[in-house]
Amino acid sequence: MEELTDYCEEKCIHPNLVEKTLHNMPDLDTLFALAELFKVFGDTTRVRIICALFESELCVCDIAEILDMGQSAISHQLRLLRSAHLVRVRREGKSSFYSLDDEHVRLLFEQGLNHVKEENPHA
Template structure:
């Protein structure tokens, strides 16, 4: 066996036709991984609050820290994660750095999520 992980499932195969069909129509593994990584960014209470706050207004780091009653450091770390995921962008004005949303999909994704939990 070339791949040591090739047979993790020892079930009797029931619907090979479905398995083959589904497999051939799945997005690439890289795409799926990237999507999971994206949703992981949404899946944190602090980050979802930051995102939700930025729907209304651009804010500086200290504003967000005050709003959420958290340390400047914690917020800064999370803004870094959000920026890496290309969900927020920032601009510097003197000592102050302002963050705002950087994606048109974010609001839509958030709203659909909210719709689900409120259904």
């Protein structure tokens, strides 16, 4: 059985494909911003918070209870999510209520979850 490699054994450039790809790729600043966005999803606590906010807007106390964590740890993660424009905050009296920033956050999460479940049906 032939072993697959992650490189070409013989250099052969396809100029038309290279040119088309370069033309359609976003600029480096945009790709950097996208990579930074995906880094935010690289933490299980932040992913759990986003998942909890699928149900409804929640105050920090509720999120801390759902995740069985302290409010200060939750607040730290919420600040990161807010700076990445993934969640928004609303003050009501002495409480801070968080919700998903927009429908794009839900779609990003759902697409990632679908991909994971496709690779591991028991996930």
